[in-house]
Amino acid sequence: MKQIAINRIGLTAVAILMIVTLALPAVVSAQRGEGQARGEQARVAAEERRRTVDEAREARVAEIQERVQERRAQVLQDVCERRQDQFSQLIPRLANQSTRLQSAIDTVYDRVQGFYETGQLTVDNYDELNEAVAASQAEAEAAVQAVVGYEFEFDCDNPSLGDQTYGFREATTEAREALKEYRANLVALISSMRAAAAEQVEASIEGESDDEDANDENDEDNDDDEEENDA
Numbered sequence: 540m541k542q543i544a545i546n547r548i549g550l551t552a553v554a555i556l557m558i559v560t561l562a563l564p565a566v567v568s569a570q571r572g573e574g575q576a577r578g579e580q581a582r583v584a585a586e587e588r589r590r591t592v593d594e595a596r597e598a599r600v601a602e603i604q605e606r607v608q609e610r611r612a613q614v615l616q617d618v619c620e621r622r623q624d625q626f627s628q629l630i631p632r633l634a635n636q637s638t639r640l641q642s643a644i645d646t647v648y649d650r651v652q653g654f655y656e657t658g659q660l661t662v663d664n665y666d667e668l669n670e671a672v673a674a675s676q677a678e679a680e681a682a683v684q685a686v687v688g689y690e691f692e693f694d695c696d697n698p699s700l701g702d703q704t705y706g707f708r709e710a711t712t713e714a715r716e717a718l719k720e721y722r723a724n725l726v727a728l729i730s731s732m733r734a735a736a737a738e739q740v741e742a743s744i745e746g747e748s749d750d751e752d753a754n755d756e757n758d759e760d761n762d763d764d765e766e767e768n769d770a
Contacts, residue, residue, distance in 0.1 A: 619695035630691055630707065637683045637714045644679075644722050648672060651729055662735040668728040675721040682717035686710045 652669075654660040662668070689710050 616695060619693075623693040623695065626691065626693055626704070630689065633711050634683075634687045634689075637686050637711070637718065640718050641679055641683050641721075644718065644725060645676070647729075648676065648725055651725070651732070654732070660732040660736050662728075662731045664731070665728075668724070668731055672721070672724045672728050675717070675724045679714070679717040679721040682710075682714040686714045 651660070655665060655669075686707075689707055691704075691707055
């Protein structure tokens with residue numbers, strides 16, 4: 540009986556051992572599958588976190604760029620408004636300068652014409668010189684009026700400020716050059732009239748000197764005659 544019991548125990552142990560041996564790979568496989576599943580879950584979670592971080596970073600960068608663009612636009616608008624204020628003050632000032640300079644030259648020209656009309660100053664080619672002055676005066680007046688009446692519209696939405704100010708710069712440049720030409724022709728007329736007047740004065744002085752010399756000679760002749768008579 541004992542032997543039979545021992546044999547049964549041995550058979551039971553062998554059976555258990557065989558069951559364990561057969562079941563162990565399945566257990567190991569199941570554990571391995573669970574480990575792989577957990578690893579896959581961890582990988583997916585890591586990718587999700589990385590994707591979330593990337594999206595957050597991109598959103599942050601986009602927000603910063605948007606604020607930068609808004610700030611840049613505001614700065615450009617502020618600069619444009621300041622330039623607009625400057626031009627609104629500069630345009631009338633330049634126009635007034637051109638008008639005052641033209642008025643000053645006109646005043647001198649009127650005086651020169653008065654000297655000629657009264658015979659105080661004259662020159663042989665006065666008509667030719669005066670014609671040049673009158674023509675340049677008309678050109679200068681037209682150029683100055685172009686500056687005075689210039690309609691300037693400052694558009695801050697236009698990125699090219701140079702194109703907006705080009706027309707006014709051209710108008711002021713033409714007015715400045717026309718006034719220079721007007722003044723130069725007037726100076727040439729005045730210089731010629733003064734030179735002619737100086738020549739007339741010099742000729743008059745020389746004439747008076749000749750008359751005095753002639754009178755002195757006559758006085759000497761008269762003295763000689765008186766001496767002869769006394770003798």
